[in-house]
Amino acid sequence: MIDFSQDHFALFGLMPRYRLDHGRLDAAYRRLQSEVHPDRHASAAEAERRLALQSSARVNEAYRALKNPVDRAQYLLSLNGIDALSETDTALPEEFLEHQLTRREAVSDAVDKGDSEALVRLHSEAQAEMRELDSVLESELDKAHELRAASTTVRKFKFLSKLAADIESAIADLEG
Amino acid sequence: MALLQIAEPGEAPPRKPQRLAVGIDLGTTNSLVATIRNGIPVVLPDEEGRPLLPSIVRYGAERVDVGYAAEAAQSHDPQNTIVSVKRLMGRGLADLSDARRFPYRFIDAPGMVQIQTRAGVKTPVEISSEILKALRVRAEHTLDGELAGAVVTVPAYFDDSQRQATKDAARLAGLNVLRLLNEPTAAAIAYGLDNGSEGLYAVYDLGGGTFDLSILKLSRGVFEVLATAGDTALGGDDFDHRIYCWVLETSGVGPLSPGDTRLLMMKAREAKENLTIHASAPVVATLSSGDQIDVALTANTFASITQTLIGKTLGPVKKALRDAKLAPSDIKGVVMVGGATRMPQIQKAVAEFFGQPPLNNLNPDQVVALGAAIQANVLAGNRAKGEDWLLLDVIPLSLGLETMGGLTEKIIPRNATIPIARAQEFTTFKDGQTAMAIHVVQGERERVADCRSLARFELRGIPPMVAGAARIQVTFQVDADGLLSVSAREQTTGVEAAITVKPSYGLSDADVARMLEESYAHAADDMTARALAEAQVEAERVAAATASALAVDGELLALQERVAIDRALAEVRRLIPGSDRRALHAAVEALNRATQDFAARRMNRSVAQALTGRSVDALN
Numbered sequence: 001m002i003d004f005s006q007d008h009f010a011l012f013g014l015m016p017r018y019r020l021d022h023g024r025l026d027a028a029y030r031r032l033q034s035e036v037h038p039d040r041h042a043s044a045a046e047a048e049r050r051l052a053l054q055s056s057a058r059v060n061e062a063y064r065a066l067k068n069p070v071d072r073a074q075y076l077l078s079l080n081g082i083d084a085l086s087e088t089d090t091a092l093p094e095e096f097l098e099h100q101l102t103r104r105e106a107v108s109d110a111v112d113k114g115d116s117e118a119l120v121r122l123h124s125e126a127q128a129e130m131r132e133l134d135s136v137l138e139s140e141l142d143k144a145h146e147l148r149a150a151s152t153t154v155r156k157f158k159f160l161s162k163l164a165a166d167i168e169s170a171i172a173d174l175e176g
Numbered sequence: 177m178a179l180l181q182i183a184e185p186g187e188a189p190p191r192k193p194q195r196l197a198v199g200i201d202l203g204t205t206n207s208l209v210a211t212i213r214n215g216i217p218v219v220l221p222d223e224e225g226r227p228l229l230p231s232i233v234r235y236g237a238e239r240v241d242v243g244y245a246a247e248a249a250q251s252h253d254p255q256n257t258i259v260s261v262k263r264l265m266g267r268g269l270a271d272l273s274d275a276r277r278f279p280y281r282f283i284d285a286p287g288m289v290q291i292q293t294r295a296g297v298k299t300p301v302e303i304s305s306e307i308l309k310a311l312r313v314r315a316e317h318t319l320d321g322e323l324a325g326a327v328v329t330v331p332a333y334f335d336d337s338q339r340q341a342t343k344d345a346a347r348l349a350g351l352n353v354l355r356l357l358n359e360p361t362a363a364a365i366a367y368g369l370d371n372g373s374e375g376l377y378a379v380y381d382l383g384g385g386t387f388d389l390s391i392l393k394l395s396r397g398v399f400e401v402l403a404t405a406g407d408t409a410l411g412g413d414d415f416d417h418r419i420y421c422w423v424l425e426t427s428g429v430g431p432l433s434p435g436d437t438r439l440l441m442m443k444a445r446e447a448k449e450n451l452t453i454h455a456s457a458p459v460v461a462t463l464s465s466g467d468q469i470d471v472a473l474t475a476n477t478f479a480s481i482t483q484t485l486i487g488k489t490l491g492p493v494k495k496a497l498r499d500a501k502l503a504p505s506d507i508k509g510v511v512m513v514g515g516a517t518r519m520p521q522i523q524k525a526v527a528e529f530f531g532q533p534p535l536n537n538l539n540p541d542q543v544v545a546l547g548a549a550i551q552a553n554v555l556a557g558n559r560a561k562g563e564d565w566l567l568l569d570v571i572p573l574s575l576g577l578e579t580m581g582g583l584t585e586k587i588i589p590r591n592a593t594i595p596i597a598r599a600q601e602f603t604t605f606k607d608g609q610t611a612m613a614i615h616v617v618q619g620e621r622e623r624v625a626d627c628r629s630l631a632r633f634e635l636r637g638i639p640p641m642v643a644g645a646a647r648i649q650v651t652f653q654v655d656a657d658g659l660l661s662v663s664a665r666e667q668t669t670g671v672e673a674a675i676t677v678k679p680s681y682g683l684s685d686a687d688v689a690r691m692l693e694e695s696y697a698h699a700a701d702d703m704t705a706r707a708l709a710e711a712q713v714e715a716e717r718v719a720a721a722t723a724s725a726l727a728v729d730g731e732l733l734a735l736q737e738r739v740a741i742d743r744a745l746a747e748v749r750r751l752i753p754g755s756d757r758r759a760l761h762a763a764v765e766a767l768n769r770a771t772q773d774f775a776a777r778r779m780n781r782s783v784a785q786a787l788t789g790r791s792v793d794a795l796n
Contacts, residue, residue: 030398034566038595038656042354042555043195043325053655057597064592172498 002036002055007079008062018073018141020066029063070161073137073154080147084154092155100159107167116174123167126160133157195324197354197556198315199362199548202308202328202342204262204411205384205515207231208542209311210549211319215560217366217546220318228541229314231384233258233306235295242310251442254279254434256294260413261307263385264289264300265345266337274409277417279434288341301345308349325354327552329544331386332358333406333492333572335618336630336660343657354555356657359383360390361401361569362547363513367538368394375508376402378496380526380534381544382489382516385411389492391500391507397565403499403591404572405492410485412448412516418481419444419473423459427469436463443469451475452518479521486525493529499591510534515541568593571654578615578624580605581709587652590620594658599651601667605717607724608640612648616662623705635664637671643717708757715764719748722771725778732777744770 002011009016012028034040036055041048065071077084103122110118133153140150198220201208206228210219219227226244234246234257241249250257258280269275269284281292290297308328315323328346330339339356346353360379367373373394381388388406392399420440424432432440443461450457451473461469497504510526512534517523526534538546554563571594576586579602588598604612612635619627638646647667654660665672722745730738744767751760 030396030566033568034564037566037568039355039551039555039567043557053595053653054597056656057595057653060593060596061598168498172495175494 002032002058004054004058008066008075011059011062012066014066016076016079018069018076019138020072022067025063025066029059032059069134069137070154070157073141073150073157076141077147077151077154082147082151084151085158092152092159096156096159100163103163107163107170111170111174114174116171119167119171119174123164123171126164126167130157130160130164133160195556195558196315196319196321197325197327197549197552197558198311198319198323199327199357199545199550199552200308200311200329200346200351201359201362201545201548202262202304202330202345203231203383203544204260204386204413205231206541207307207311208545209315210542210545211315212549212553212558217549219542219545220315222314229307229310231259231262231307233261233303235293235298237294240295240306242306251435251439254438255281257438258291258293258298258303260385261300261303263409263413264291265304266335266339266341267300279437287337301341301348304342304345305348308346308351312349312351323351324556325352325552327355327357327362327548327555328353329357329359329362329548330658331381331383331406331408332360332388332390332401332404333386333408334658335408335573335628336575336658337628338408339658343659353657354552356659357548357551358388358390358401358404358569358658359386359544360388360404360511360513361392361399361567362545362551363511363538363543364390364392364394364399364547365550365565365567366543366547367511367535368392368399373509376502376506377509377511378493378507378530379511379513380489380493380517381406381513382522383411383514384516385409385413387411387489387492389489389496391496391502398568399565400568401570401593402502403496404570405496405499406572407488407492410488412445412514414485415448415482415516415519416441416444418485419447419459419478422473422477422481423469423471426471429463429467429469433464436465439463440469447473448478448519451478452520475520482519482521486521489522490525490529504530507532511538511543512536513540513543569656569658570594571596571658573618573628574620575616575618575630575652575654575660576627577602577650578617580713582624583709584617584619584622584624584627587650588654592654594654595656597651597653599649602648602650603644604638604641604646604648605643606720607643609643609646610638610640611636612638612664614650614662614664616652616660623709630660631662633662633664635666635671637669638666639669641668704757708755711757711760711764712752715748715752715760718764718767719745719752722767725771725774729774729778733774737774741767741770741774 007016012025012032014020014025014028033056036052036059038049038052038056041052065075074084107119107122110122133156136153137150137157140146140153196211198209198211208219208228210217221227222229229243230247232243232246232250234241234249234253236256246257250259264272267289268287269282269289272289275282283290283292283297288299288301290299312323326346328342328351330342334342343353343356360381363379363381364377375394377392377394379390379392386406386408387410388404390404391402393402423440423444439461443459447457447459456472456474458472459469463469507530510530510532512526517540523534551567570591571588572590574586574590575588576584579585585600587600588596613632614635615624615632616630617624617627618630621627635648648664649667650662650664652660652662663672722741726741733741744763748763748767751763754760
């Protein structure tokens with residue numbers, strides 16, 4: 001079965017880097033699940049079935065963590081002993097926070113007015129910013145190894161993806 | 177009787193026979209059993225050649241009838257003839273918004289409703305097990321051997337209580353459950369393997385009492401469910417009921433006896449089925465009072481009185497697409513499952529929504545059982561060469577825990593691929609807290625009261641520590657059947673508690689889907705409520721900490737300072753039960769400011785005491 005002491009990247013035979021070949025990740029994920037999934041061990045003994053369950057759950061969890069950019073960056077930092085989202089270290093530049101607060105207000109204004117066009121615009125703004133942060137993370141994590149800076153970028157990213165998710169549910173809400 | 181094969185001593189044993197495995201579709205209206213024969217999935221009919229078994233159980237004076245025999249008795253013995261029991265699985269009486277529709281003598285019981293019958297009090301699990309037992313007997317008789325195992329299907333949108341109840345019913349029926357399989361996924365297996373399809377598919381599954389919509393990606397032998405949504409209390413039954421109400425309104429008959437109700441519901445169903453091919457259907461019945469009913473329902477009227485129901489199915493369709501981040505045009509094909517999808521107005525609505533005619537080339541009544549049989553055959557170890565396809569399914573509803581202030585902390589989000597395990601750390605709220613109550617919930621809403629309560633348990637024996645020092649790791653594990661188990665462990669001492677979640681007494685919400693719908697409708701309310709609840713928790717924490725500091729070190733304060741702090745504290749306590757978050761927040765801030773110097777003095781004292789060597793224990 002799988003080696004539980006491996007990190008998520010090693011599990012899928014990948015280098016521990018932020019920029020990933022998603023095709024390779026998907027292929028490795030399918031390969032691993034084809035081996036460990038409980039359906040492949042349904043008629044095995046209890047212990048083997050239990051191990052299959054644990055292994056398959058571990059593979060799913062690792063896949064999820066690598067698939068999402070924020071989770072992947074956060075995980076890379078944790079491999080370097082940095083807890084990017086720890087409660088005691090949530091500082092974000094004031095400028096960024098102010099900008100986001102303004103944005104949050106714009107979102108709730110648009111929700112109040114039922115203005116879905118404004119919401120769509122705010123959503124694409126947030127997404128554009130997330131794309132920018134994605135390349136920042138690549139340079140900070142894969143090239144310059146500026147881990148402290150990357151930690152701040154991850155927090156910004158997390159903030160923005162929460163905002164984007166909230167806008168999405170607000171849009172869905174308006175559309176019914 | 178099968179002959180036993182005996183090998184010659186010293187010779188190789190005969191080739192291992194195929195292990196008998198079946199797929200069972202336990203439906204609201206009808207149930208089926210299927211198996212693989214000569215490599216082909218087939219439904220096993222009864223002795224009279226009928227593939228379906230009506231999901232009806234009658235408790236007679238001396239015996240239990242299941243299927244057609246029970247169906248015949250339903251209008252003259254409605255209280256002992258149970259139909260649509262699937263709608264009651266894992267549900268408390270308070271969950272059943274439509275309880276009055278059933279003519280049964282319900283008994284409210286913790287966890288799940290019960291029914292008083294001639295044969296005594298029966299639970300939905302027991303009633304369902306009679307149906308499953310009949311199918312097991314049919315399969316063993318036809319296949320002439322004992323079953324090695326069965327795959328039993330459940331609506332994808334079934335929550336943990338409903339799944340657990342189904343598995344319990346199968347066990348009670350003497351079945352070895354190889355897997356609980358989601359109905360739309362089963363249909364996709366039957367469909368996909370038959371057609372060698374690749375790409376994104378939607379499965380629109382409208383059964384007798386449940387609706388599911390799943391979106392799957394089929395590629396290179398992997399069936400990957402991307403998202404699922406649905407309504408566990410919406411199905412063909414509801415269309416019958418609309419016709420029934422229309423007949424009552426049109427013919428102006430008064431309140432009906434349970435027997436007449438059942439009679440008219442049967443007539444309504446016949447009319448619905450008629451309208452699949454005819455433009456108009458007669459509803460003719462003689463009531464027990466002697467009154468005659470004779471009306472004609474046109475297809476147009478039928479379409480207009482069921483428009484709302486069709487609209488209700490499109491909500492989950494949109495939601496699943498959103499969750500999968502797809503547009504209707506991304507879908508390569510829409511597979512129709514369930515007898516109710518034969519209704520022309522549904523075919524039309526689905527075609528319009530997806531911009532393409534839906535796929536109907538497999539029998540919508542049988543496709544789920546056939547897919548389950550294929551899966552059962554593989555799980556029983558009869559996998560043929562080349563059959564290396566894999567199924568990756570998801571959990572339909574988020575799982576979480578209750579945290580302070582009655583809020584839900586999600587641990588596993590909906591549409592996460594199963595099996596999955598996820599752990600989260602929590603801590604204690606009070607100094608010296610030695611136990612922690614863990615309340616497991618399922619649903620999308622922010623407030624625990626709006627989600628389904630699955631279980632409560634306690635982690636005891638936490639050694640006394642200051643608030644926030646304990647590290648309690650709570651692990652959620654969902655297996656390949658979609659069933660949850662939860663364990664909790666205090667990390668610093670290893671104190672452990674674990675449970676497999678069994679349905680606890682349900683809450684007042686009638687069904688999971690409505691909860692989800694409301695979570696969208698009330699998103700704004702939720703955010704406000706959440707902010708208030710968080711502020712209240714914080715205020716309580718600050719007030720308690722201040723009070724305990726005053727009790728220990730109050731003499732460090734001058735009278736005037738003491739009065740100011742007492743006043744600020746009283747103001748916080750006055751505002752906690754209210755709903756003015758801003759005022760509460762301001763009062764907490766004021767209390768924090770009033771106690772700043774006091775806190776510094778206390779700190780100095782404790783440092784000084786530590787330096788003089790007094791142990792911490794001696795301070796208490």
